[in-house]
Amino acid sequence: MKDKFILKMEGIAEKYKLIRKPALMAAAVYLAFYRFSSMIFENRRRIVSVVSILFPFAVVTSFAYPGSDAVSVLSGRVYMETVDGIVEIDELDDIDVEAVSATEEDIRALLDEKKDEEDIISKDPGTIEAGTRIYDEVNGYEEATFEDDWKLILINKENPVPDDYEFELGTIRGGIRSDVRVIEHVLEMIQAAKEDGVTLGICSPYRDYDRQVMLFERKVRSYIRKGKSEAEAYELASQTVAIPGTSEHQVGLAFDFISDDYKVLEAGFADHKAGKWLKANGYKYGFILRYPDDKENITGIEFEPWHYRYVGVDAATEIMTQGLCLEEYVEQIGLK
Template identity: 60%
Template structure:
């Protein structure tokens, strides 16, 4: 009996301290429209939906020379890390308590930061011209939903006769701890295509995945969790997860094969 009580106390302890950790950003666990096992997206929003919900979009422009970004000449001094689009969110840098998200509607109940919708729309339009139909399947999520989905996943594992500690461990490897997800600040989007609706590594080999990896920086987005950088980001490779940082920063990050963590560190050290 005493041993059982001790185990329960330990389980509760690990559950509480888990809020300081950040793991794989798997959007399959963040949407009612996504099947948790197969990660198949049943409802998404296309270019037509985005255009229908947003009129009079104004696009931003690059303010630094792309050639300068490629040569690496003093680009670090061109950035202000206090800018909204450069906010670093990970397990070491949870979302500030006073952060206010400026939400705009993508379609229906789907939202993201209103300031990124023009570039998102332009990117989807240009992809369409190249024969690629991009769809958004997981944009902004609030804290309560993140909490609910995290705890629901734990319960799902425990129904399979998995201990609480093991269920928590498995969940934390697939679902971001509430308060440390870029989706909660409205700057991250999970983007797939109309022909490949699974949130898995195979998306990287599709025409849509290759197009996004090659062109996302032209619209201010970066591939947030690239392959081979897992030790730096703390998150597994996710070819569908894109983060808005602005065209200037995105150009440098993608051209130089940096993560947002590496970019921020270099700017701070300049």
């Protein structure tokens, strides 16, 4: 459609030398509009007003543009009115025009306001830092706290998955799923490991509650078969399999890794090159060794060199360089 239009305009420009310039200008504006439309669809911006397109060109006064919104052109920059206010949609080179629908000051003031808002709102919720002002439609601007940081949610025996915890599940491949916000990071890490000659396989990603129940009960039964009492079996099982409701796998933020030549979840993984690579490099991608061998008394979980938890690069760097576990870190930053 775009190409057709340009060709047509070029055709007109060839035929009628007199309107050559306006035709090319129109083509330029059309292109800008086309690009803007793509942007609109990508960003799913809500557009309210579809009114008219104004061309303050010296010569051209009537060009029909399908579906055109309230657009004004100011010194070669094109602005459009959306529910978010007037936004700049494109820059037109070599077109010197004046604003017609609003004074330059008006538009600049609106754009400044818009920009301030964008600076705050458009922050990826995953990178909110304490002290950041976040905008809430009901409460207006509020200080963000670490509690807003989904990456740092602490899940253990004392802190089960909150009943109202919600997140979007994303598929990595086949049945391998996780919190959608973590996917790019885990893939980036696997790729980086590959470049270092280390194969990482995801063996246990997101797990729903029922699956966790099944795994836990299976573990309890195995201890009972070994002659333990039910209470003993429960206690022992809880050290190696998270009690249902207390597994990070249930919130899609944890992964158990294996390698092409080490496919079991055993302590020996720590000495395997994949285990070593993860421990040395995981934090660069936001992942921490969640259950270190020297923190068993704090985490309540036995050493799991294969279990990595996404907490974001900043927290992961702190945790790994200070030799902490997540429980210690969230206490240090005052979250718990």
